[in-house]
Amino acid sequence: MFLTVEGGEGAGKSTLIRLLAEALKARGLTCLCTREPGGCPLGLQIRPLLLQRAQTMNNRAELLLFLADRAQHVAEVIRPALERGEWVLCDRYSDSTIAYQGCGRGMDKDALQRLNDWASGGLWPDLTLLLDLPAEEGLARARARNGLTHREESEGRFESEALAFHQRIRQGFLERAARWPERFCILDARRSPEAVLCEALAAIDRLHG
Numbered sequence: 001m002f003l004t005v006e007g008g009e010g011a012g013k014s015t016l017i018r019l020l021a022e023a024l025k026a027r028g029l030t031c032l033c034t035r036e037p038g039g040c041p042l043g044l045q046i047r048p049l050l051l052q053r054a055q056t057m058n059n060r061a062e063l064l065l066f067l068a069d070r071a072q073h074v075a076e077v078i079r080p081a082l083e084r085g086e087w088v089l090c091d092r093y094s095d096s097t098i099a100y101q102g103c104g105r106g107m108d109k110d111a112l113q114r115l116n117d118w119a120s121g122g123l124w125p126d127l128t129l130l131l132d133l134p135a136e137e138g139l140a141r142a143r144a145r146n147g148l149t150h151r152e153e154s155e156g157r158f159e160s161e162a163l164a165f166h167q168r169i170r171q172g173f174l175e176r177a178a179r180w181p182e183r184f185c186i187l188d189a190r191r192s193p194e195a196v197l198c199e200a201l202a203a204i205d206r207l208h209g
């Protein structure tokens, strides 16, 4: 089972993945939790290039770094785990590329869909949990968290984008969810982490029986 968690900045993706993994392990399932960018050794080298606030980058270069991270991550981590029969819980994946580089940066979404297909060898998630909340609320959460953990300079490049950028990303995710309703489940991320977890488990049970 390949499950991805998507959404804007500070939507609670890492929090949900941690709680989901605990709940699924309690059911006796083997789970691999991973993330993009940075879910494999090569990706860990790419991640700071993409997220450091001081970094400036051409949109195409940015896209190709995300795709390089994904290609290696799928080949080295995700596919082998799926082949071992494990559940893979991934914090961001191809839908983020289309929302951020497509709707955020204005790159061609159909071209991005094909490039994602190519980079991942055609691997799409079985289920995508979309954590939805107003962009202002997610940014406020992410900035508060960054202040506490001193992540502002090392990982704040996207969070420093204008509010309109983040609003386009939210719309982009919602459009994808409307287009593929059988793969997506939209969760109201303004609710408590426990309430979001309950809804996520219900979505998994509906799909997995």
Ligand code: T5A
Pocket: 007, 008, 009, 010, 011, 012, 013, 014, 015, 016, 035, 036, 037, 051, 066, 092, 093, 094, 096, 097, 098, 100, 101, 141, 142, 144, 145, 155, 158, 159, 189, 190, 191, 192, 193, 196
């Ligand atoms: N990106 C990524 C692209 O542009 N293209 C791509 O193809 C890919 C893969 C990655 C960046 O790269 C971009 C998108 C991103 O900008 P990242 O550091 O991985 O950056 O950052 P994010 O994925 O945005 O994740 P964050 O760490 O910012 O946020 P999360 O994981 O959504 O949120 P989380 O769980 O850390 O929670 C944030 C704060 O809110 C609290 C938490 O305790 C924490 O303090 N919180 C809640 N508060 C209230 N209610 C809830 N339900 C809460 N859940 C969590």
